[in-house]
Amino acid sequence: MPVKEVGITVTEHLLREQRETPYATGAFTQLLNELIVAAKIIHREVSKAGLVDILGSTGSRNVYGEQVQKLDDFANHTIIRRVMHTGHVCAIASEEDADIVEVPQEYPRGPYILLIDPLDGSSNIDVNASIGTIFSIHRRLKDDGPVTLDEVLRKGSEQVAAGYFIYGSSTMLVYSTGKGVNGFTLNPGLGEFLLSHPNITMPERGKIYSVNEGNYAYWDEPVRRYVDYLKTPDPETSRPYTSRYIGTLVGDFHRNLLKGGIFMYPADRKDPKKPRGKLRLLFEAAPLAFIAEQAGGTASDGSRRILDLEPETLHDRVPLFIGSKDDVVTAEKFLSGEL
């Protein structure tokens, strides 16, 4: 592919990738275009959140026992409604839905399975901090018939594409189809996502660490020692690292993708119901691990590669160490006791 031209629309970029993909049918391009329309609708609501009745909780709880925010619900329904009719998906799995949402038999069905965290960073919705939407796309294993759980419980390494939208000072789309990572910024006047960050590569080592240190007391000793190490001055290794924590996974990951560094959500003993930490393997860790690796970074649960993990249930949680390769490797060495 020729050198990426900053400013081309995401649709132009998708069509170029499609032309380069021998067996492409255009289904993927159209599916992503529908996701983009859904994100524009969510962006519109987010940008006027304080003025419309979209802040606050719905009063109901999701499968994780978390309060569902109105914007979680709005984003979830907006995405499902947009892609359900495309004829390109056969099932959707969402962080906000206990079970797989299968495309009804009367609708045309397609080869893709879409997994979403419709609104990431729910605790930041009401306080006007960056929030996002995370997506992961798999190709189904069977040609037709009812979608079975094994077609959805797939290793992250089997994703055909993954990405996220970030609704921050600007609204961006960052995604990969396995051929590198590109970032697009929404030009509100044009209503188009334009290529703004071609071929994103993550620095090998960073100077930023991102973790909720409020959980320090509940971490295992090796995790504490690693975070203490990051805070111990040593100019040769750029320590102490700078601490940055937005509390929105997409926002913290995006910063480290561009600047380098490590984001961690370790397992902790805070809530016995969550021995594997807070973040979701299928809806959060696997799609961002796909992006991280495509940008030269890496992601692990502290010892194993996130993309190699076999999900057991739709709503598996996983400890997450993601970011610059050298930093995640160092974290793993602390967790294994090598350091």
Ligand SMILES: O=P(O)(O)OC[C@H]1O[C@](O)(COP(=O)(O)O)[C@@H](O)[C@@H]1O
């Ligand atoms: O408040 P905590 O415990 O630091 O957790 C923050 C983490 O939880 C999340 O908000 C979980 O995601 P959701 O908002 O999609 O539930 C992440 O975005 C973020 O990294």
Ligand SMILES: [Mg+2]
């Ligand atoms: Mg999330």
Ligand SMILES: [Mg+2]
């Ligand atoms: Mg969410």
